[in-house]
Amino acid sequence: MTYRQRLSLFIIIDSCIALTSIFISRFLVDATIDIFIKPVFISSLFLLLSHHIFSLIFKLYKKAWEYASIGEIIIIFNIVTSSIVTSLIIQQMIMQKTYFRLFAVAWLLHMILIGGSRFTWRLYRDSLVRKNIIKKRTLIIGAGAAGTMVARQLLKSNDNYSHLHPVAFIDDNVKKHHLDILGIPVLGGVEKIESVVSKYSIENIIIAIPSLHKKELNIIFQECSKTNASTKILPMLEDLITGKVSVNQFRDVQVEDLLGRDPVVMDMGSISESITNNVVLVTGAGGSIGSEISRQISNFNPKQLILLGHGENSIYSIEMELKNSFKDSSIEFITEIADLQDEKKMMSIMEQYSPDVVYHAAAHKHVPLMERNPEAAIKNNVIGTMNVAKAASWHCVKTFVMISTDKAVNPTSVMGSTKKLAEMIIQDMDKNSDTKFVAVRFGNVLGSRGSVIPLFKKQIENGGPVTVTHPDMVRYFMTIPEASRLVIQAGALAKGGEIFVLDMGDPVKIVDLARNLILLSGNSLEDIEIEFSGMRPGEKLFEELLKEEEIHEEQIYPKIYIGKTTDLHISEIHEIIDNFSDLEKDDLRERLLNLANNKVISQTNATTPILN
Incomplete structure (x- = not known):
C-alpha cells in the first residue's frame, strides 16, 4: 500500500469514527437532542475538521502502528481532546450553549475507537508473527534500563533477533524479585541462573548490563557456563550512547571481557x-x-x-x-x-x-x-x-x-x-x-603474536587437547x-x-583462561580436554610487576x-x-x-x- 492510499484509508476511517461517536453519544446521553439542528450539526463538522487538522499537526497518519506504544496513546489523547474542546468552543460561540455531556461521551467513544482501530493492527501483526516464527526462549540478565530495552526490542522486533523470545529476567536487586516487567517475571539473582534455565527450558541468555565490572561479568559467565544455553552480551555502554551499535546487536562474550579488571582511562589533555x-x-x-x-x-x-x-x-x-x-x-x-x-x-x-x-x-x-x-x-x-x-x-x-x-x-x-x-x-x-x-x-598481552590465546584457540579448533604448562601457573x-x-x-x-x-588487578590462572576459552567456543570441558605439559625453560609459576x-x-x-x-x-x-x-x-x-x-x-x- 502506498503512502497516499494509506493516508486516504485512515482519513476515511477517522471521519467515520468521529461522526459515529457523536451519533452514539446522542443516544446514550439524551435521545431528544436533534443531532441535525444547525448548531450541533456545525459542531459535528468542526469536530471532524479539527480532528484531521490536529492529526496532521501531531503526525498521527505517519505512525507505524505495528510498533505502537504509550507514545502513540498520548498522541491520540492530545488529538481527541483538542478536537472536542475546539468543537465545544465553536458550539458555545454559535449557540451560546454547549452540550457538554454529549461531547464528554463523544470524547470517550472517540478515544476508544481511534485507539482501538490502531492497536488492533499491532495485535493482529504480533499474533501473526508469533505464529510464523519459532522463537527461542531467552533469559535476560539485568532488569534495569538496558535489560528492559532489550526485552521491548525482542518483543516487537522483526529483524535477525526476532527469533528470541524473552521469558524471564535475572537481577540481583531484591526489590525487583517477584515483579513483572513488560509481562516478564524477575525470578531472582545470579545464583538462580542454572535453575531458571533448567526450569524454563531457556535456550539463550543475554547479559544486558553494559556498565558491568569485569569481575562481576566473570561471576555471571561462570554461572551461565553451567548451562547448555548460548550466552550473548550487550555491546559496550559508550557504543550504545554514541550510536555505533543498537541495543539488539548482541555479541558473543570474549575472553577480554573476563579479565577481571577495568581499563585505564587516559588523560586526553596531557597526551x-x-x-x-x-x-x-x-x-x-x-x-x-x-x-x-x-x-x-x-x-x-x-x-x-x-x-x-x-x-x-x-x-x-x-x-x-x-x-x-x-x-x-x-x-x-x-x-x-x-x-x-x-x-x-x-x-x-x-x-x-x-x-x-x-x-x-x-x-x-x-x-x-x-x-x-x-x-x-x-x-x-x-x-x-x-x-x-x-x-x-x-x-x-x-x-x-x-x-x-x-x-x-x-x-x-x-x-x-x-x-x-x-x-x-x-x-x-x-x-x-x-x-x-x-x-x-x-x-601478558591478549592476542599478541606468540601469546597463549591464539595457541589455545588453534588447539580448540583442532579438537584439543589444550596444553597448559602447570595447573598453578598464573599471569x-x-x-x-x-x-x-x-x-x-x-x-x-x-x-x-x-x-x-x-x-593490573588480580593475576589469572592459565588453566582458568583455557577453561573459559573452551566454554566460549561452544564446547564443553568434556569435549575438549586440558593437558599439563610441564613448565618450559625460563618460565616462572607467577610473574611480578615490581x-x-x-x-x-x-x-x-x-x-x-x-x-x-x-x-x-x-x-x-x-x-x-x-x-x-x-x-x-x-x-x-x-x-x-x-x-x-x-x-x-x-x-x-x-x-x-x-x-x-
Missing part, C-alpha cells in the same frame, strides 16, 4: 599536548603493540608518524591501514625498514626526522626461543635498545618510552634478563641526557589497546628515569604506579656486550641472569655512562 602536531617515531611499528600504539597515536593528529620496523610486510600493512583510516587527516605517515643493531642507521633516521617522542616497541619477546638463542636476545633487546636510545639522546628527542615486561622482575629467563638490562640502560642514560627516558612495564593479562594506552599515557607523564607499572625494593605505594595516576630506581650495572652490561659472542650459550645465560638479578660484585662504585 594531546605531547603528541598533537609533533613528530612521533615508533620502533617495532609492525608488531602487535607497536601497530596499536601507532593507531592510537594517530587519533591525536601528530604532524608526522614514522613507522620503523624490520619486517617489510608488517610495516606495509600498518602503513596502508593508517593511511586508509586517517585519509582525511593531515598526518604524514613515513615508513623506515631498518635493523636496530645498525647504529649508523638509527643515527641517520633520528637526524633526518628529529622526532619529539620515540616509542620503542621493537623487541624479541618469546621466552623459550630466547632461551635457545640468548645472543639474538642481546643483539635486539640490549644492543638495539642502546642504539635507538643513544641516537634519540644525541638528536635531542624530548621523550623516549621503552616497552618492558613483568618478566624483567626477578627474571628467570633470557628474555626477562635482557629486558631488565635494557631498563638499566635507559635509566642510566636519563642521568646523562636532556631526553626524558622512561620504561613501561606490563604483563597478569591486559588487552592490546590497554597496553598501548598505558605506553602513550606514560610518555605524557614522564619526568625522566621512571618505570611505569599498571595496576620487586619489593622498587615499590612506591602511591599511584601517580589512576591505576598507574612508579617503580623506584635500583642498582644499574652499566660497566658489566658493556662487558657482556663486548664479549657475548665468545661465550657458550649456558655461560651467557647464567651471566645474564646473575646481572639482571643483581648477583654481581661491581668493580667500582662509579659506572661508565653509556653516553660518552
Whole structure:
C-alpha cells in the first residue's frame, strides 16, 4: 500500500469514527437532542475538521502502528481532546450553549475507537508473527534500563533477533524479585541462573548490563557456563550512547571481557599536548603493540608518524591501514625498514626526522626461543635498545618510552634478563641526557603474536587437547589497546628515569583462561580436554610487576604506579656486550641472569655512562 492510499484509508476511517461517536453519544446521553439542528450539526463538522487538522499537526497518519506504544496513546489523547474542546468552543460561540455531556461521551467513544482501530493492527501483526516464527526462549540478565530495552526490542522486533523470545529476567536487586516487567517475571539473582534455565527450558541468555565490572561479568559467565544455553552480551555502554551499535546487536562474550579488571582511562589533555602536531617515531611499528600504539597515536593528529620496523610486510600493512583510516587527516605517515643493531642507521633516521617522542616497541619477546638463542636476545633487546636510545639522546628527542615486561622482575629467563638490562640502560642514560627516558612495564598481552590465546584457540579448533604448562601457573593479562594506552599515557607523564607499572588487578590462572576459552567456543570441558605439559625453560609459576625494593605505594595516576630506581650495572652490561659472542650459550645465560638479578660484585662504585 502506498503512502497516499494509506493516508486516504485512515482519513476515511477517522471521519467515520468521529461522526459515529457523536451519533452514539446522542443516544446514550439524551435521545431528544436533534443531532441535525444547525448548531450541533456545525459542531459535528468542526469536530471532524479539527480532528484531521490536529492529526496532521501531531503526525498521527505517519505512525507505524505495528510498533505502537504509550507514545502513540498520548498522541491520540492530545488529538481527541483538542478536537472536542475546539468543537465545544465553536458550539458555545454559535449557540451560546454547549452540550457538554454529549461531547464528554463523544470524547470517550472517540478515544476508544481511534485507539482501538490502531492497536488492533499491532495485535493482529504480533499474533501473526508469533505464529510464523519459532522463537527461542531467552533469559535476560539485568532488569534495569538496558535489560528492559532489550526485552521491548525482542518483543516487537522483526529483524535477525526476532527469533528470541524473552521469558524471564535475572537481577540481583531484591526489590525487583517477584515483579513483572513488560509481562516478564524477575525470578531472582545470579545464583538462580542454572535453575531458571533448567526450569524454563531457556535456550539463550543475554547479559544486558553494559556498565558491568569485569569481575562481576566473570561471576555471571561462570554461572551461565553451567548451562547448555548460548550466552550473548550487550555491546559496550559508550557504543550504545554514541550510536555505533543498537541495543539488539548482541555479541558473543570474549575472553577480554573476563579479565577481571577495568581499563585505564587516559588523560586526553596531557597526551594531546605531547603528541598533537609533533613528530612521533615508533620502533617495532609492525608488531602487535607497536601497530596499536601507532593507531592510537594517530587519533591525536601528530604532524608526522614514522613507522620503523624490520619486517617489510608488517610495516606495509600498518602503513596502508593508517593511511586508509586517517585519509582525511593531515598526518604524514613515513615508513623506515631498518635493523636496530645498525647504529649508523638509527643515527641517520633520528637526524633526518628529529622526532619529539620515540616509542620503542621493537623487541624479541618469546621466552623459550630466547632461551635457545640468548645472543639474538642481546643483539635486539640490549644492543638495539642502546642504539635507538643513544641516537634519540644525541638528536635531542624530548621523550623516549621503552616497552618492558613483568618478566624483567626477578627474571628467570633470557628474555626477562635482557629486558631488565635494557631498563638499566635507559635509566642510566636519563642521568646523562636532556631526553626524558622512561620504561613501561606490563604483563601478558591478549592476542599478541606468540601469546597463549591464539595457541589455545588453534588447539580448540583442532579438537584439543589444550596444553597448559602447570595447573598453578598464573599471569597478569591486559588487552592490546590497554597496553598501548598505558605506553602513550606514560610518555605524557614522564619526568625522566621512571618505570611505569599498571595496576593490573588480580593475576589469572592459565588453566582458568583455557577453561573459559573452551566454554566460549561452544564446547564443553568434556569435549575438549586440558593437558599439563610441564613448565618450559625460563618460565616462572607467577610473574611480578615490581620487586619489593622498587615499590612506591602511591599511584601517580589512576591505576598507574612508579617503580623506584635500583642498582644499574652499566660497566658489566658493556662487558657482556663486548664479549657475548665468545661465550657458550649456558655461560651467557647464567651471566645474564646473575646481572639482571643483581648477583654481581661491581668493580667500582662509579659506572661508565653509556653516553660518552
